[in-house]
Amino acid sequence: MRRLPARRPTIRDIARRAGVSESAVSFALNGRPGVSEGTRERVRRVAEQLGWQPSTAARALSGEGSATVGLVLARPARTLGVESFFLQLVSGVQEALALRGLGLLFQVVEDVTAECAVHRRWWAEHRVDGLLVVDPRADDPRPALLAGLGLPTVVIGAMDDPAWEARPDAALSNLWADDAAAMDSVVGRLDALGHRRVAHVAGLGELAHTRRRGAALRRAAERHGLHVTSVTTDYSDAQGAEATRRLLAAPDPPTAVVYDNDVMAVAGLAVAARRGLSVPSDLSIVAWDDSVLCRSTHPPLTALARDTAAFGRRAAEELIALLDGGPARRTRDATPRLVERASTGRPVGRGAADSR
Amino acid sequence: MRRLPARRPTIRDIARRAGVSESAVSFALNGRPGVSEGTRERVRRVAEQLGWQPSTAARALSGEGSATVGLVLARPARTLGVESFFLQLVSGVQEALALRGLGLLFQVVEDVTAECAVHRRWWAEHRVDGLLVVDPRADDPRPALLAGLGLPTVVIGAMDDPAWEARPDAALSNLWADDAAAMDSVVGRLDALGHRRVAHVAGLGELAHTRRRGAALRRAAERHGLHVTSVTTDYSDAQGAEATRRLLAAPDPPTAVVYDNDVMAVAGLAVAARRGLSVPSDLSIVAWDDSVLCRSTHPPLTALARDTAAFGRRAAEELIALLDGGPARRTRDATPRLVERASTGRPVGRGAADSR
DNA sequence: CCAACACACTAAAGCGCATTAGTCGTTGAC
DNA sequence: GTCAACGACTAATGCGCTTTAGTGTGTTGG
Numbered sequence: 001m002r003r004l005p006a007r008r009p010t011i012r013d014i015a016r017r018a019g020v021s022e023s024a025v026s027f028a029l030n031g032r033p034g035v036s037e038g039t040r041e042r043v044r045r046v047a048e049q050l051g052w053q054p055s056t057a058a059r060a061l062s063g064e065g066s067a068t069v070g071l072v073l074a075r076p077a078r079t080l081g082v083e084s085f086f087l088q089l090v091s092g093v094q095e096a097l098a099l100r101g102l103g104l105l106f107q108v109v110e111d112v113t114a115e116c117a118v119h120r121r122w123w124a125e126h127r128v129d130g131l132l133v134v135d136p137r138a139d140d141p142r143p144a145l146l147a148g149l150g151l152p153t154v155v156i157g158a159m160d161d162p163a164w165e166a167r168p169d170a171a172l173s174n175l176w177a178d179d180a181a182a183m184d185s186v187v188g189r190l191d192a193l194g195h196r197r198v199a200h201v202a203g204l205g206e207l208a209h210t211r212r213r214g215a216a217l218r219r220a221a222e223r224h225g226l227h228v229t230s231v232t233t234d235y236s237d238a239q240g241a242e243a244t245r246r247l248l249a250a251p252d253p254p255t256a257v258v259y260d261n262d263v264m265a266v267a268g269l270a271v272a273a274r275r276g277l278s279v280p281s282d283l284s285i286v287a288w289d290d291s292v293l294c295r296s297t298h299p300p301l302t303a304l305a306r307d308t309a310a311f312g313r314r315a316a317e318e319l320i321a322l323l324d325g326g327p328a329r330r331t332r333d334a335t336p337r338l339v340e341r342a343s344t345g346r347p348v349g350r351g352a353a354d355s356r
Numbered sequence: 357m358r359r360l361p362a363r364r365p366t367i368r369d370i371a372r373r374a375g376v377s378e379s380a381v382s383f384a385l386n387g388r389p390g391v392s393e394g395t396r397e398r399v400r401r402v403a404e405q406l407g408w409q410p411s412t413a414a415r416a417l418s419g420e421g422s423a424t425v426g427l428v429l430a431r432p433a434r435t436l437g438v439e440s441f442f443l444q445l446v447s448g449v450q451e452a453l454a455l456r457g458l459g460l461l462f463q464v465v466e467d468v469t470a471e472c473a474v475h476r477r478w479w480a481e482h483r484v485d486g487l488l489v490v491d492p493r494a495d496d497p498r499p500a501l502l503a504g505l506g507l508p509t510v511v512i513g514a515m516d517d518p519a520w521e522a523r524p525d526a527a528l529s530n531l532w533a534d535d536a537a538a539m540d541s542v543v544g545r546l547d548a549l550g551h552r553r554v555a556h557v558a559g560l561g562e563l564a565h566t567r568r569r570g571a572a573l574r575r576a577a578e579r580h581g582l583h584v585t586s587v588t589t590d591y592s593d594a595q596g597a598e599a600t601r602r603l604l605a606a607p608d609p610p611t612a613v614v615y616d617n618d619v620m621a622v623a624g625l626a627v628a629a630r631r632g633l634s635v636p637s638d639l640s641i642v643a644w645d646d647s648v649l650c651r652s653t654h655p656p657l658t659a660l661a662r663d664t665a666a667f668g669r670r671a672a673e674e675l676i677a678l679l680d681g682g683p684a685r686r687t688r689d690a691t692p693r694l695v696e697r698a699s700t701g702r703p704v705g706r707g708a709a710d711s712r
Numbered sequence: 713c714c715a716a717c718a719c720a721c722t723a724a725a726g727c728g729c730a731t732t733a734g735t736c737g738t739t740g741a742c
Numbered sequence: 743g744t745c746a747a748c749g750a751c752t753a754a755t756g757c758g759c760t761t762t763a764g765t766g767t768g769t770t771g772g
Binding site for chain 1: 364407408409410411412413414416417422424442443446447450451454459460461462463464465476477478479480481482483592593597619622623625626629630648649651652653654656
């Protein structure tokens, strides 16, 4: 009834039109030796004029790979569509991939088990040439799986050292940001402002970076002689708010809270406002990951900023390097920097810095 | 040096193991007649045991299609990674696609021209079987292009009637929400609260739904005898804030503002707070599209809520129906409903409803 | 008892491209 | 002047799967 054919041109069409064999066309179009410059040029023109594009399916079949990389997000749907992080990351990833004509196959699943299944399927189906893995976690099954399948992979985010070293000689690179250093800068600043009790509203406990941040916080606090509390959440606004309520209800509430994402920080701010606390004099707030959100609240939030799109772009570039046969490597990205806005300041009242 | 082979099993392996021909395997696995139940079962077991998965590349080559649908987002990078809308939409889309083993090829580009180029390339490369198109706009070149290419497509969002009717007998469906009705409900409510001057901070002027909302607002305002102002923006927090400042600086500022997305609404709220205006008594705020954002501010924002993930799911289902050879059709999704929170109320002072 | 016909299955071709193994006409070297 | 080497191409094969056209066997009916 519909679907007017609109047949795609194939190299065969080009061959006929240019009066050469299909192989000559293939050579010409792929820059292989074996055709004269004249013929090459002629073939190119015909291809252009016919609007020819290579069929990725055919290419993939004849061993070239599918010109596609995969990215799967394993997060419960509930905590999704919230953080700006992923869309920005993806947007950066694409920028780099598009330059090479690589497509991005994207999927959202509930958990890591499902993610592994997807990886396995994609591999078996020849769908992807490489993978981007996000949210590395403790006892992460993915690096081993992908190494076993021989799929070039870039893990985005700090992996635990054992996980990194355990990987065999696989095509597995890692791009990480120094969360510990970033946390240090936060704690140092809070200490300088006179805070003595700092809380950390952390993200999912299984994630490697959650642990790193927590550990860094404890170390830094010890160095500075601060008291710290930590609560883990699922990154949702609900749990961010709930954690804030709990922290503030404690007998000796913190005067500063560091949130592991922007959404929870904003939720925390709202809780403080509802309780009549003034930010920053009663409570200082720091958000991990800057975004529009942080800039739009009142007061705007101090945040650990990084260029997420650039992060994604670099990750994609690492993967491309791997795809080109380059060596696996571990690269450190820029450390998030503390952007101070109006949500942090000296604590006053409510038994703040006086205990020093 | 690396990349341990780990060859994927093919139907040939299955055939050998099961002691039948490759064609028999193909028939057995695809539920085609021509094999006995016993053989079919045996083949299935062997395939299972070998962990076989069909190669999409090979499938695509032999005419079955690539088992992939495409979605490209044409938005300047700046306004991206902001709204929760897209990630949620995508997450819903996937849920439906995954049930059918369809992959989602995703790309972000700067503008519609680039989007068309991507569509064309995907088509020529045999990469996708169908497409999801978002943000229909006035004089949209995409429906005609895709109809011409014969790619089954679902346009997500209200298309202008001419655009819809002009489409030839192509595999082009449309899923839309009644923004006009939603706008009516907002205006009705604001009128009932006593507002007389309402402003609309709209999104990109080229988008069809921006125009529809604007037109609906004007009609409704006329019906209710209200005065309306409208400003178009690029959806960014910066322009949302700027528009708000301009509106509030006017000689006869509005007492209620409807923002075309959550980000701008939050930015507007911050502007109001900075100017010392109290929300809602000095200014009522309504956000189009509900999200964590709206719930997390203080006061929380009244918003037009809809189930975006479900919207995406339905869109994907429409596309699957099309892929299955179903007829093109136009479907109306649920109308966004007004969720009243603390950011709307009766206007007081500042020359509010007294002029009635 | 043989033709007609199901039935279960195999052989072979084709999808679009890359690649390997030729083929053929020139050149260059000795 | 002859032979090897080279450049410019073409022919043929394979990738993994679907599909069409057989093939051979057993059953049925006249």
